[in-house]
Amino acid sequence: MAMLFLLATRIHMNTTASYRNLPPLAGLCSMTDAMKPGLSVEECVRRLKRYHYAFKRLHHIFTARITAEPVYELKMAFSLHAHYCAEHATTLRKRVGEMREPPLGLEVVPDANLEIFFDEILAAPNTEELLLGLYERALPALEQALEQHQADTNPLADAPSVRLCRFALLEIGDMVETGAKCIASLVDRNTRERTANWLELLDDCLTAAGELDGTQPSSGKTISRQHSAKPYQFDPVPRRDERFPDPYNMAVNAEVFLYDENFPPAPKTLMMFYKRLREIDVPEMMASIITETPGKPWDYYRDMSRQLWDEARHAMMGEVGFTQLGVDWPKQVMINHTWSLALNTQLKPVERHAVLYFIEQGLMPKNGKRHEWEVAQASHNPLAALFQDYDWADEVRHARIGRDWYLKDFANAADAVRYGDACWSKVLMNWENWRAQGLTQHRNWWPDVYRAACQHWGVEPDPAVLAYNTSYEKVRADLKELTGSA
Numbered sequence: 001m002a003m004l005f006l007l008a009t010r011i012h013m014n015t016t017a018s019y020r021n022l023p024p025l026a027g028l029c030s031m032t033d034a035m036k037p038g039l040s041v042e043e044c045v046r047r048l049k050r051y052h053y054a055f056k057r058l059h060h061i062f063t064a065r066i067t068a069e070p071v072y073e074l075k076m077a078f079s080l081h082a083h084y085c086a087e088h089a090t091t092l093r094k095r096v097g098e099m100r101e102p103p104l105g106l107e108v109v110p111d112a113n114l115e116i117f118f119d120e121i122l123a124a125p126n127t128e129e130l131l132l133g134l135y136e137r138a139l140p141a142l143e144q145a146l147e148q149h150q151a152d153t154n155p156l157a158d159a160p161s162v163r164l165c166r167f168a169l170l171e172i173g174d175m176v177e178t179g180a181k182c183i184a185s186l187v188d189r190n191t192r193e194r195t196a197n198w199l200e201l202l203d204d205c206l207t208a209a210g211e212l213d214g215t216q217p218s219s220g221k222t223i224s225r226q227h228s229a230k231p232y233q234f235d236p237v238p239r240r241d242e243r244f245p246d247p248y249n250m251a252v253n254a255e256v257f258l259y260d261e262n263f264p265p266a267p268k269t270l271m272m273f274y275k276r277l278r279e280i281d282v283p284e285m286m287a288s289i290i291t292e293t294p295g296k297p298w299d300y301y302r303d304m305s306r307q308l309w310d311e312a313r314h315a316m317m318g319e320v321g322f323t324q325l326g327v328d329w330p331k332q333v334m335i336n337h338t339w340s341l342a343l344n345t346q347l348k349p350v351e352r353h354a355v356l357y358f359i360e361q362g363l364m365p366k367n368g369k370r371h372e373w374e375v376a377q378a379s380h381n382p383l384a385a386l387f388q389d390y391d392w393a394d395e396v397r398h399a400r401i402g403r404d405w406y407l408k409d410f411a412n413a414a415d416a417v418r419y420g421d422a423c424w425s426k427v428l429m430n431w432e433n434w435r436a437q438g439l440t441q442h443r444n445w446w447p448d449v450y451r452a453a454c455q456h457w458g459v460e461p462d463p464a465v466l467a468y469n470t471s472y473e474k475v476r477a478d479l480k481e482l483t484g485s486a
Ligand SMILES: [Fe+2]
Pocket: 279, 282, 311, 314, 395
């Protein structure tokens, strides 16, 4: 029977050779592949919904675990991976919408055991288990499912899904690779042995679900929850690793220096790299808004996650800037977490969004992002100019995201700005109190950083720049005087 089919195929192919041997079928696949039975639309949609569910849950887990994760590199990787997952979830939603009329049922949990699988990883009690669950179980299972889809479906009839799988696999591959390197550095054999039972539980979830794509018969095993036995609680307190030794330090007011025309551009690039690196607190804060604001349209999460990733990127641009100038930033630059800490613990999610909107729309006028870019241009540090150029472009987009998702709940723009200002003003920045409690001495770290950069530049420090000593005690970062509450 099979022989007959092959023979028929060969004869058929011989009779319909492409014009002068050009690639047939737009180069998508061979004639033989295009004849395979593939998946029905019904089965295709059923599988796509499961991949979508996986990406959506992964997006949520990556986001929810940014704030309290102390390790800077992991915060950055989670920010990127949350963005990737949000983008692929978006593409899958669109594809399902191309094949089916609403309601699409995209918010339905496709399988109770898959739900437990992701709940367990979300609730992983420490970084090591989180990494193992994400990068050694969830993402590889999704990778396998997408590869299976490519193998099973008809590449001509279902070409749009195949395309989507190919792009998704590219970034899943990147995530798995980064994750494997993190695990190699952070997870030792003891931890692996200790977590073996839990990893087995994750495997059991998948076999009970008939694998991630639901193409296998269920094992029928009843799963009992371990880490997720108690519902997951988001931890809003930002944590930093040991390279952030003075997280309450608010001794160096970057903005006052930056807008002082008496100071030259070159040292101002240091203040801008400091400001960029300090943007690490925006992902920490935005992760809390995204995690604690359920029930929004999907595009809200997608846009907010893109912004979160941009902010993480800005932080890394600061890191690169310091590295380029030979400044040992973890030792010399005190990157505080006071803003994300205060907002996450003192404000409701919508109030945090209001503060973000208020600050970002204030960055757009002439003295904001344009000024930073012009200073960087004048400094003759091309890297600083490049970073400010992109920082500016990104912040313009963030102002638009703010208009799309925050502003529209207000009668007019002025009300939205006023509310943001009011929320920002009620945030308590306990400058003096932190010192009294011994959390920081607000040591002025600026002279050391400036001296290190001067050494790199091969110039003598300018005494006036060296003497800069203005803190955030009286002036907040948007250059508005602090109110009595602080
Ligand atoms: Fe930012």
